[in-house]
Amino acid sequence: MIDDGVKGLIKLSLDGVFIRRRVVTVFRFLFGLGALLVWQVGFSANSPIEPYSGATLIQQRDSVGTAEYRLPLGGLRPNQGVLLPENSQKIVARRMVFTHEIDRSNLPSEVLEYFLGQFQTQGFQVLFQCESVACGDNSHWANTVFKQRKLNGLDRSQTLFTLSRDSGRDYLIFYLVQRGNKNIYSHIEWFYEIEQGAEKQAAITSGHLYLYDMLQKQNRVRLEGAVISADGSFSRQRNEATVTSVSDLFVAHPALNLVLVGHDESKREFEESLEFSTLIAQNAAQVLGEIASNSSIPAHGVGPLAPVRGRTKAQGSPSFWLELVLLP
Known part of the structure; x- marks a missing residue:
């Protein structure tokens, strides 16, 4: 026979186990709820660009x-x-x-x-x-x-x-x-x-504003970001930002007397360098002319001559490039 005192101790022990289980269950629920909320917040601010498959x-x-x-x-x-x-x-x-x-x-x-x-x-x-x-x-x-x-x-x-x-x-x-x-x-x-x-945002999205500002200040501007292949080709897909900026410049300021100039600072012979710089300028001008059908731009090459004033060539930077020049 179990006396009443022992029964009381057993009851307290069982009650304690039951309470501890309830506490653990509640904490698990709260943890799961918190994780769900964190996931929902993160999901709502996901990148608009999906990662590459398998990344x-x-x-x-x-x-x-x-x-x-x-x-x-x-x-x-x-x-x-x-x-x-x-x-x-x-x-x-x-x-x-x-x-x-x-x-x-x-x-x-x-x-x-x-x-x-x-x-x-x-x-x-x-x-x-x-x-x-x-x-x-x-x-x-x-x-x-x-x-x-x-x-x-x-x-x-x-x-x-x-x-x-x-x-x-x-x-x-x-x-x-x-x-x-x-x-x-x-x-x-x-x-x-x-x-x-809105005024500052517009300046970011309008690359032609930068080009126009630099042309007014120094009559020339290098086309930063222009991607020219080793064979001198200039594709629209690889130069979307440059093409858009220059085309918008044509539309906004059609009276500007602009020339597209190609440069080649490599160690080629002068005649070869002159020929290649002319090629890259003509290829770029052709793409620009296709986009802005009502505008055309003369294209010339100067080989290794007439570098941009004050420009320091960074180590490993391309040896051929383009610039817009504003003529009187």
Whole structure:
């Protein structure tokens, strides 16, 4: 027989077990609810660009609130001993960062083609683009600008885009690079909840304003971000930002007396250099003429002559390039 005292102790023990189980159940419910809420908040602010199929997410972070950022609108150039984008624009916004690793079995050209399709589908317009050594030092982009060591790769394999949507509703910086082990990394910085006046936003989305301003100041402006192939070809797809800016300049200021000038600073013989610089200018002028059917622009090459005043050639930067010159 069990006396009443022992029965009381057993009852207390069972009650304690029951209470502890209830507490554990409640905490599990609250934890699950909290995780669900966190997932829902993160999901509501997902990047508008879908990652490449099979890519592995290695970094995702979101700013707590708005902060000041600069959108790169030019390749890296030395500025008082420091590498900085040759042109940039300040914005105040929230930022989300996504970095993905893409298996080496994929071709960089196929990966880039996928993202170009994403930009078009989501309604983004290119403000600036560069590739290979025209972007500048890869290690500086990786470690200083993006602060992601996984992006350390080959200078010649890198591609950078700065894009906007709906006249500055949001912005993207997209960076693609292949490392020495052939793995590919995509890096997206998405800027949203923009806190900037319409006047400044318009300046970002209108590249022709920058061109016009520089022409008025110094009668010439280098076409930063213009992508010229080694054979001298100039494709519209690879130069969307440049083509749009120059075409808009033609429309906004049709009376400007402009000449497109090609430069070649390589170690070719002078005659060869002169011929190649003329070729790249003519190829670019042809593309521009197709876009702006009512406008045409004379094209000339000057070989290694008449470099841009005050321009310091960055190590590894392209040896051939284009500029607009304003004549009287």
